[in-house]
Amino acid sequence: MNYILLGPPGAGKGTQAKKIVEYFAIVHLSTGDMFREAKKSNEALSKFLSSGQLVPDEIVINMIKERLEKDDIKKGFLFDGFPRTIKQTEELEIILKSKNLKIDAVFLINIYFEEVIKRITGRRVCECGTSYNIGMIPSKEDGKCDRCGRKLIQRNDDKEDVAKERFTVYGKQTKPLIGYYKKIGLLVNIEGAKDEKDVFEQIKRHIKAKNDK
Template sequence: MSELNLILLGPPGAGKGTQGERLTSSEPLEYVVTGQILREAVREGTELGLKAKGFMDAGELVPDELVIGLILERVRSEAASDGFVLDGFPRNIAQAEELDAALKELGRDLNGALLIDVPDEEIVRRLSGRRVSQSGRVYHVEFDPPKVEGKDDVDGSDLIQRDDDKPETIRKRLSVYHAQTEPLVSYYEERGLLHRFDGTQGVDEVAAHLRKTVSTLRLEDAV
């Protein structure tokens, strides 16, 4: 089986986490979520994790070289020997160039950038409709409403809209995405690596399209 190294792209709320988990549950690919591996390294007290914690405790961003170091640790693991799906990095072109160089030093290259594309208004609709109970149960006013409007199904407590899910906050996050991360679409398209997926389709439809594309990439890489 040929190695397959992929990254997931898309705006916040596009469903990258859902699709990344689905894809890596049906393919022998390691799912590398940068936020998750950073938290794990800090919790486990690894060398890189301790360095990252120092920046986090000081309220500073973790430097790109540290994040890439954590990614490379996972890429070198046996679990990633057949390939990986990277989610959450790179977030800009400078990071993409650093990642390319680091992977080349390992003798590995990206085979594809999978873009789950969703219009801004649909993102706002999805995220701003979320409501959360005191116990952490999540509802959606349109897609998964509670039995009684504004009340948790289990304990009857009031549901709230988190600040992160308010339309104005979502639009600010989208503005940052368009300014910093969206240029990666052209970056990978120019390299012949970009594959687009209509994220407004149902979860199952997007998942099926992703699996079909990955199967095609495997065949192309094997030739």
């Protein structure tokens, strides 16, 4: 059971990733988490991340290579945030082949641009770590945290123009990957404009159908 999860920012990828790895007891390979961890000891990486630049393929690939050396991945794994480029996709193929491993499916959470922008720009967060969404999970009192009463804020990343830019970058980067995985028959389209339970059900159904054979 080895999978890749793709989807634009705001599609609920993080939530789905958590559900999948918990339900199927596989390992969550999140490049976001790996970056945060590696940043502490890797100065070059730290520089890229704090400048908001894309981390070069070589650094990402080496990190993945190292991670795949660990024994726990034998339980199965889910890539989240990787691969991002065609170069990364091809390198991953080589690494997996050398270990006699393969990807079983690539889940693509499809969601319209308008829906994503609505979700992202509706996000509000509190210093205490609680997050809300104006349309979906509002706080009881407008602009105030239910847990601690502090004022809710909108992160810079969630402002409309930044959100649009992130979506555009995602589209440009990911399109070739989608084509690649479609061509080799691994792509599974997931309807993402539903609530998180429905989205997970679609993924679960697919994994179960494949593994019950």
